[in-house]
Amino acid sequence: MRNPVAAYRLLRQMRNDLIYIVNQPNLYQCKKYQNESDANLPDIPQLEDLDGAASGLIRLQEIYKLHPEDITKETSLNADEAYNVGLVAYDEEKFQHAFLWFLYSLDRLTEYSTTTEEELLHYLSSSVYHFGSLSVAIYFSQELLNLDPSNDEARAQLNRLLHLQSNPDIFTLNTESSNYETLCRGEVDERTSKRQRALSCRYSTGGGNPRLMYAPVKEEVEWDEPRIIRYHDIISDREIEFLKNISRPQLSRSEVYESGISKQRISQSVFLGDSPEVARISQKIADATGLSMETAELLLVQNYGIGGRYDPHVDAFNTVNDRIATFLIYMNDVEIGGATVFPKVGVAVQPKKGSAVFWYNLLRNGEVNWNTEHAGCPVLVGNKWVANKWIHELGQEFRRPCSLSDWE
Template identity: 35%
Template sequence: MKFPAALTIFVIGLQIIICNAEYFSSTTGLEQLLRTEVILLAELQNYVNEITEHAEMLQSEINAIQAEHLSAADSIEGYLNNPVNAFRLIKRLHSDWETFESNVEQDASRKNYLEAMARHKENLSHPTLEDFTGTALAMTRLQQTYQLDVRELASGMLNGVKYGAAMSWQDCFVLGQQLYVMQDFNNTVPWLQQSMQLLVQQSYGKESASLDFMETVMGYHESMGDYQNAIHLINHVLAVQPEQRLHLLETRAHLEQLISDGVKRGLMHEVARSPDDYHSSNEYHMYQQVCREELKPEPATQRKLRCRLHRGNGLRSSYQPYRLEELHLDPYVIQVHDIISAEETIVLQQLARPELQRSMVYSLSNSEHISTNFRISQGTFFEYHEHPIMQRMSQHLENISGLDMRSAEQLQVANYGIGGHYEPHMDSFSENHNYGINTYMSTNRVATGIYYLSNVEAGGGTAFPFLPLLVEPERGSLLFWYNLHRSGDLDYRTKHAGCPVLMGSKWIANVWIRLSNQDHIRPCDLQRDHEISLPYKDFK
C-alpha cells in the first residue's frame, strides 16, 4: 500500500535543517541545493540496494520453506511421517527463525544510511525554515501578480506554457499547510482544495487512510470558515464509507445550517487584511496591472517617442553611436540597446556569484540597511575600477547622460530568486532622510541606471505604475531615468518596481548617481518644476 509512504513525505518535508545560507532570494543558491539532492539521492539508492539484497536473501529462504509446505499439502500425514521432514521442521522453528530474527536485528543498512545522512546534514547545503517560508510566499506572490490559476500552476503551467513537472497532492498540501501556519488563509483554501482533488484521483484515494486524511483536511476548511469545501470532502468520504463514517452526518448538517443562516466565522473572517495594508492600495493594484501588461501608456504619448542613434553627452563622445530608445519623455526614461555584450554580462555574473548576499533597503526609521519581504534578491557591490568591464559601464553612462560619474555609488550586481521582486519604491531619498557625513553621498540620487545582465523568460520587468510603463529585461541593454526634477525636488512619478520573476533568472547591475558635482551639467531651472508630480506623493 502506497499511502503510508506518501504520508511520510510530510514528516521529512517539514523537518527543515537550519543553517546560515539563504536560497530563496537568489537563483544561484538553488544550484547548491540541487547538488545536495544528487548526493542524498545516491545515499538513498545505496540504502535501497542494501535492503533489496537483504530482502532477496530472505525471499529465497521464504521460497524454500513455501516449497516445503506445498509438498506437505499433498499429504500432511505422509510428509510429517518422514523423519527427515520432521527434523527439518523442528530445526527451522528451533533455530532458523531465530537466525532470521537476528539477521533483521543486525541489519546495518538502516544505521549506515542514517549515519551518512547525519554527516551530510553537517556538510551540505540545506534550506532553512526562512527559505521554506520565502518560497511559499513567492508562490502566492506569483499567483496574485499574474493571476495564475492554482490548478494550472500545480500542473506545471505558467501563463499557459508547460514548463515542468506537475505538483503532487503532497506538494499542494504542504504548501497549503505552510500558508495556514502563516495565517494566509485565503491562499490556503485553493491549495488544500487542489491537494484533495489530486488525492481523490489516486489509486489509493478511497482507502481508509486516505479518507482519514481527508477528514483532517476537512477540519482545516471548517476552522477557516470555508464550509463549502468542508462539506465537499464530507460528501466524498461518506460516498465511499457511509456506514463507517456516520459521525460526519452531524457535522455536515451543522455546516449546512451555518451556510443557510449566512453565518461567517472562522479564521478567514477573523484575520482580515487591514484597510491600511499597502497590498490593498490602488497603487499596488496598478503596479500588478502594469506587470500583467493590463495597464499601458496612452497611444497618444507613445507616438511622440522616437528611436535614434546617440553619440553621447559626456566629455568623450562614443566612436560607436548608441542605439537609444525613448520610453517616456516627462519624466525622461530611455533604454539603450546592446550597450554591453553577452560575454560581458556573463563575466559580471561570475564575478558576483561568490559575493552575493541578501539585498537590503534603507529603513525609514533610522536610515539603517535592513532586509524585507518587499525586496527579494541577493546582491553585491563593486568599485568601478575593480574590473575593465565596470570601468566601461561607468564610461557608457557618462557618455549617455553627461553626468559626473565621480558622484556615483558603487555598482550593485543583483540576482532575483524564486518569485524575486522589489515592490514599488523611490530610488531617491525622502526630504527628511539623514545623509550623515558631508560628502558627495550626502546628496540625493539624481538618476538611476539599470544594466540588464540577462533575459528573463517570463515576468521580471521593471514597472513604473504612474507612467504606466513596463520595461522587459533585455540582456546587454541599459535603462536610465532621472529621479529628481530640475529643481532638485523628488519626482514621485518615477516610483518603480521589479515585477516578480515568473520563469528564469534575472540579473541586473544598478547604478545610482548622486546630485553632487552635477550643477554645471544639469543646472537647476529658475522656477521650481515639481508640481506636476506632487499628486503622486501620497497616492493611495
C-alpha cells in the same frame, strides 16, 4: 533552473534526502564522516529556503492570476508538496490562494501521502472562512465531521460558523488588482498611439562627449514624463558574462536600505568594487548620462529566480546627497515575466539583454519625483540578471543644474 515548480520540488527533495542521509545511525560510526557531515550541515536547504520558494510560487499566482493547475502545467506537485505551499500561503494570510492549493492537494491524495484528508478539510474550511464565504466553510466543516464524528474541534468550528451565518455566500476570487499587478500581466499600457508620437529614438553623443563621437549610444525614450530612457547595446555579452561569473560565488539574499533581509525584494545580490572591468562599465554609464560617477554607489548585481520580484518603491530617500538617478542594466532576456513597471504612469519596460533603462529620481528642485515609483515583476519562467547603478546628487551641480520651480 527555468521552471519555478521544478526548482521548488528539487529544493524540497534535496532537503529531505540530505537530512535522511546525515541522520543514518550506521554512517555515524565513521568519525570522519560525522565531522564532515556536521561541517556541511549549513549547506542543507533550510525550512526558510523552502518557504521562500513556496512564497515565490504564491507570488506568481497572485500577480498573474494563476490557478495551481496553471503553474504546475509542466511539472506537477503531489499532495504533500501542494499542501506545504498552501500552508505558506495560509501563514502569509493569502487565504484565497491557500484555499486553491488545499483543493489541489485534496484532489491528489493517495495512500502514500503523509497529508491527511482531515487536515485538508480543516484548512479548506478555515481559509475560505477568512475571505468571507461562510456557506462554503460550513460545507467543508460538515465534510470533516462526516469523516470524523468524534472531532470536537471540528464540531465547535461548525457551530461557530453556523452562528455567524446570515446570508449564504458564493465562493468567488477577489478580482481587484493594483496597477502594479495589471501592468505585470500586460493588461495596461498607457503608451497610446497619440502618446507614442511624443517618444523618439536617436543616436546620442552624450552632448558632444569625445568618446561617443564615433560610437554614439542608441537612445530610446520609453516615456516622456517622467523621462525614462532605454540605452540599447550599452553592455557587451563579454562584459555580461564577466559580471555574472564574478558575482555568482558572492551572491546573498537581498537587503533593503537599513532594514535587513527583505520580503519586499526577492532576489540575490552583491555590490562589486570598481575593478578595471567594472570601472569601464561605470565609464560607459557616465558617458551615456553625462553624470559624474564620483559619488555613485558601487555596481549592484542582482539575480531574480523563482518568483523573484521587487515590490513598488522609489529609489530616493529624501536625504542629503540623495540618489538623483538610477541606471538599470538588463543582463539577459527573461522568458516570461520580469518587466520593470512604473505603476503611477502606467508603463511597463521589458527586459532586453544588453540594454539599460535610466531615469531621474529627483526633480530639478531637489524634491523626490514620486512618479518614478517602480517595481520588478515576478519572474514566471526562467531567471533575471540585472546590474544597478545608483547615482548621487553631489558632483552633478553643473551637469544637471537645479531649478527653483515647484514642478520641474
